[in-house]
Amino acid sequence: MRREGESWQVIVIGAGIAGASMAAELAALGARVLLLERETQPGYHTTGRSAALFTIAYGPPVIRALSRASRAAFAAPGDAQRPQLLLRQRGAAFIARTDQRCVLEIMADELGDAVARLSTDEARALMPLLRPGYLAGALIDRSAADIDVDALHRLYLRQLKSAGGALRCDAGVVALAREGAGWRVDVPGLSLRAEIVVNAAGAWADELASLAGVAPVGLVPKRRTALLVAPPDGVNPDGWPLAVDIEEKFYMKPDAGKLLLSPADETPSPPCDARPEELDVAIAIDRIQRAFGLPVRRIEHKWAGLRSFVADKCPVAGHAPDAPGFFWLAGQGGYGIQSAPAMARWAAAAALGLPPPADIADEGVSAAALAPERAALTV
Ligand SMILES: Cc1cc2nc3c(=O)[nH]c(=O)nc-3n(C[C@H](O)[C@H](O)[C@H](O)COP(=O)(O)OP(=O)(O)OC[C@H]3O[C@@H](n4cnc5c(N)ncnc54)[C@H](O)[C@@H]3O)c2cc1C
Numbered sequence: 001m002r003r004e005g006e007s008w009q010v011i012v013i014g015a016g017i018a019g020a021s022m023a024a025e026l027a028a029l030g031a032r033v034l035l036l037e038r039e040t041q042p043g044y045h046t047t048g049r050s051a052a053l054f055t056i057a058y059g060p061p062v063i064r065a066l067s068r069a070s071r072a073a074f075a076a077p078g079d080a081q082r083p084q085l086l087l088r089q090r091g092a093a094f095i096a097r098t099d100q101r102c103v104l105e106i107m108a109d110e111l112g113d114a115v116a117r118l119s120t121d122e123a124r125a126l127m128p129l130l131r132p133g134y135l136a137g138a139l140i141d142r143s144a145a146d147i148d149v150d151a152l153h154r155l156y157l158r159q160l161k162s163a164g165g166a167l168r169c170d171a172g173v174v175a176l177a178r179e180g181a182g183w184r185v186d187v188p189g190l191s192l193r194a195e196i197v198v199n200a201a202g203a204w205a206d207e208l209a210s211l212a213g214v215a216p217v218g219l220v221p222k223r224r225t226a227l228l229v230a231p232p233d234g235v236n237p238d239g240w241p242l243a244v245d246i247e248e249k250f251y252m253k254p255d256a257g258k259l260l261l262s263p264a265d266e267t268p269s270p271p272c273d274a275r276p277e278e279l280d281v282a283i284a285i286d287r288i289q290r291a292f293g294l295p296v297r298r299i300e301h302k303w304a305g306l307r308s309f310v311a312d313k314c315p316v317a318g319h320a321p322d323a324p325g326f327f328w329l330a331g332q333g334g335y336g337i338q339s340a341p342a343m344a345r346w347a348a349a350a351a352l353g354l355p356p357p358a359d360i361a362d363e364g365v366s367a368a369a370l371a372p373e374r375a376a377l378t379v
Pocket residue numbers: 013014015016017018019036037038039042043044045046047048049050051052053054171172173174200201202203204208224225226304305306307330332333334335336337338339
């Protein structure tokens with residue numbers, strides 16, 4: 001028996017970083033917002049499984065623009081709502097072998113002054129485990145930083161609540177249908193109403209759209225694996241930058257006294273509770289040991305998460321052209337944490353029909369670059 005429930009102005013579906021940040025920004029604009037999450041805890045899926053890096057030197061131009069526009073929101077010390085710093089200086093070094101020199105030059109051109117060149121001696125001083133003879137050149141984004149993802153996520157959930165919004169967990173949307181001028185949103189045992197629904201369902205966003213009879217955007221969830229190992233005895237890696245292969249075939253990042261390794265895999269997967277495959281773990285260790293003298297005696301922890309992309313690898317944020325009041329917020333790929341603050345402000349304004357935030361537009365973000373129509377065209 002399904003009970004009739006409340007009416008909301010906006011119901012946001014999915015309480016990962018995308019849904020939580022947009023719900024908070026909608027509430028800050030005065031909207032009455034309910035955030036729904038299928039799991040018992042928000043952040044259980046991709047948001048809780050990231051490498052937690054912020055770098056303006058990563059991703060397609062629209063992501064780099066959103067990330068630049070997000071930086072101030074991460075930094076804002078002294079704000080009573082942000083008692084702790086959300087970013088901690090790390091640096092990100094893009095490392096190249098001789099056969100990758102050409103890629104290094106292309107990337108140096110494209111990224112301009114977002115990165116600086118490192119000589120091989122400088123790189124070895126920063127990353128002492130680099131094998132002699134491995135490196136031909138490197139670029140560094142010195143401003144790259146570790147993100148306190150959990151603190152950022154909780155901050156948005158607190159902001160939502162203090163602005164009168166609500167979060168409901170164990171509330172997976174099982175039916176979604178147009179009703180009158182708005183939407184009926186069914187969760188187990190309860191029917192809710194909303195003028196606008198936001199699809200922030202992560203890897204499940206296309207599935208959620210099909211539940212509502214809305215055309216998909218061609219989202220492909222891709223599994224990425226990560227593992228934690230101890231550094232060599234007596235070595236403290238805390239001051240090292242993240243080291244990433246210039247063609248993104250692996251990366252290694254200091255993480256609370258350990259080293260986080262990834263083979264930077266991108267294996268297409270149906271939406272699911274992703275698990276690491278032994279082969280990907282072995283590939284990570286093999287690729288990293290070719291570059292670094294890192295003995296691996298034991299894997300302390302391993303996990304996988306889904307990074308979801310549409311064909312052009314840019315996010316999708318905008319009203320569905322085929323369904324009034326259905327707003328997409330999907331396809332954040334491997335950059336959804338670092339771009340969340342600006343993405344959420346942009347999307348909240350767009351969902352309510354307000355002008356885009358000027359500081360984000362000034363960085364080069366446009367509605368056309370994020371439009372669901374452009375993603376759907378390439379399906
Ligand atoms: C290994 C790895 C490393 C990464 N590293 C970085 C990094 O360094 N920097 C960075 O910025 N990004 C990184 N990312 C990417 C980043 O984690 C994602 O872009 C971001 O977390 C996506 O957030 P989301 O809210 O869209 O998805 P999710 O966190 O997956 O949230 C979607 C939520 O929707 C819920 N949901 C789905 N269907 C329904 C339904 N029907 N009803 C109710 N709820 C539903 C799900 O339960 C889920 O909680 C990484 C990702 C991985 C896997």
